[in-house]
Amino acid sequence: MHLPVAVIGAGPFGLSTAAHLRALGIPVRVFGDPMVSWRDHMPAGMLLKSTPAATNIDAPQRGHTLVDFCDAAGIPRLVKDDDIIPIETFIAYGDWFQQRLVPELERVRVVSVDRRGSVGPGSASVGFELKLSSGELFTARAVVVATGLSGLAHLPPELAGAAPDGPSPVGPVSHASQHHDLSRFSGKDLMVVGAGQSALETAALATEAGARVRVVVRGRGSVGFGTPPWEQPRFRPQSPFGRAWSLWALCYYPHPYRYLPAQLRHYLVRHVLGPLGAWWLRDRFEGKAEITEVARIIRADAPDRRPVLTVRTDDGRTRQLSADHVIAGTGYRVDIAAMDFLSPELCTELAVSRGTPKLGAGYCSSVPGLYFTGLPAAASYGPVMRFVCGTQFASPRLARHLAASDL
Ligand SMILES: Cc1cc2nc3c(=O)[nH]c(=O)nc-3n(C[C@H](O)[C@H](O)[C@H](O)COP(=O)(O)OP(=O)(O)OC[C@H]3O[C@@H](n4cnc5c(N)ncnc54)[C@H](O)[C@@H]3O)c2cc1C
Structure with a gap:
């Protein structure tokens, strides 16, 4: 045929x-x-x-x-x-x-x-x-x-309240995938939700474009950056993602992966190599964007089209955070x-x-x-x-x- x-x-x-x-x-x-x-x-x-x-x-x-x-x-x-x-x-x-x-x-x-x-x-x-x-x-x-x-862009349900018609770059809440030119946020208050490379790099680029940026992350110490290549342990095997036995196996021997229990497979897909900023992003991010660590985001509203996040803090209190716009760097x-x-x-x-x-x-x-x-x-x-x-x-x-x- x-x-x-x-x-x-x-x-x-x-x-x-x-x-x-x-x-x-x-x-x-x-x-x-x-x-x-x-x-x-x-x-x-x-x-x-x-x-x-x-x-x-x-x-x-x-x-x-x-x-x-x-x-x-x-x-x-x-x-x-x-x-x-x-x-x-x-x-x-x-x-x-x-x-x-x-x-x-x-x-x-x-x-x-x-x-x-x-x-x-x-x-x-x-x-x-x-x-x-x-x-x-x-x-x-x-x-x-x-x-x-x-x-496949993912908007968590707790952010959806401020975007009833879906995320939009001209609405109160958008997804990171909806932006190419971040200079439009110059002089604006921007909140970026997420701690992965996409969220952290979006935040860094927006600050460089003149925005005041607050990054909202879940959990203490959840903003992290990779280790520069010259500081990685030498006696572990090299993989395209860095030196580690686990990464080496996942990169070069993915054949048996599909036989692992479903729960473990889905967990590894989400958690291996992330969320983590690239090693070279640290200097462009730290001290430039503000980080707000929360226990969780309870909901998002948009009175007068200005987004407000209601969050639970680590000590159990409820707090409200607002900005001109929220970008969800929440992946796919x-x-x-x-x-x-x-x-x-x-x-x-x-x-x-x-x-x-x-x-x-x-x-x-x-x-x-x-x-x-x-x-x-x-x-x-x-x-x-x-x-x-x-x-x-x-x-x-x-x-x-x-x-x-x-x-
Ligand atoms: C912010 C960000 C940074 C990233 N950085 C890296 C990185 O540094 N290194 C890395 O390895 N990966 C990185 N990734 C992951 C990377 O995007 C993917 O590995 C890669 O793009 C996947 O390629 P793909 O061909 O599967 O899909 P895509 O690149 O998403 O291409 C999809 C294609 O499908 C076509 N398409 C969709 N629907 C239809 C349809 N109905 N009919 C016809 N065509 C259709 C589109 O036109 C497009 O051509 C990054 C991802 C993001 C979001």
Whole structure:
């Protein structure tokens, strides 16, 4: 059968998977806006937390690493663990990778994916029917979902009271993914909720843009920063995330991860490597943004469209905090229900665990021919799937599984 494989997504995971499938001679159609999460949903001026060695988009042939891109672009090589990658460089790397290895990318959205059904009793499934935003309908032999962060921004329920219609950059409460240019907060009082890299870097960039920033975090001492590469223990194995046995195992041996108990898998995905600021962010953050540690946020209101957080302090008192705007740096949660392009029938058929697809060998879901990679695969293959370096493990395995399957 010569039906193509549909890859939905043109971020690092979609591009890498498509490159591997093409290298195996499999016809592919790739959909999405290249590097859009990085271009539109992260702040301008951001620096990457991952080291250069952990920021390669995996390709089936040599010559497509971040260093190769630096050489091709005529910019200084980023190689050492303390070389920090500006977001603009990484976006340009992704675009370069796409133009070289996935030139046939189609900049349209996939509106729906449904099973095409079976030919007759006992016969194999004959693929998936996809509808595109261009109006085209076509049949794919298999579908790879690589939609990454799209649609998965998480707003905790306690903040939702001040954003009844959802977070919005022009309302009282927004999500960090809704901002690219933080200079609009110059001269304003801004509250940032969260203690992860996204929250802390948003806070640092906003103070540098002239905002007065208060970071609201849960628990004492919860704002922390990583250890600089030169201070990391030498006698532990090197991994793309730093020196530690646990990180080394999670990065290079994610195969057994999916056999761990579900509770442990979900816990590790959330807690390994975070929430923690990058080592280089400390000096830009400390003494510039105010930190307010609370036991919990009780609720958020927006009288006169000005957000007010009601919080419980560590000594049990209730306090109110207000600002001109609140940014929730509260991360992303995978939920199949939020992938509105998957038909209700497919969603019902998919085996899930806490909203995430349960994946088997080769990143295949319980629906034969339907694959997930990147963040939606993290509950099955571990926290490495949250990061670009996860492409190194995922993409060749997914492509080989698909090539070998009888679809
Ligand atoms: C603030 C921040 C900082 C980060 N820093 C780092 C870092 O330093 N290092 C690191 O390794 N990781 C970092 N990450 C994680 C990083 O974003 C992910 O590892 C990476 O972007 C995931 O790539 P992806 O290809 O899975 O998805 P994304 O990059 O999110 O791309 C999603 C793609 O799906 C497409 N798409 C979505 N829906 C549809 C549809 N219906 N039809 C067609 N196309 C669709 C989009 O157009 C897009 O092309 C960071 C994340 C955040 C939020």
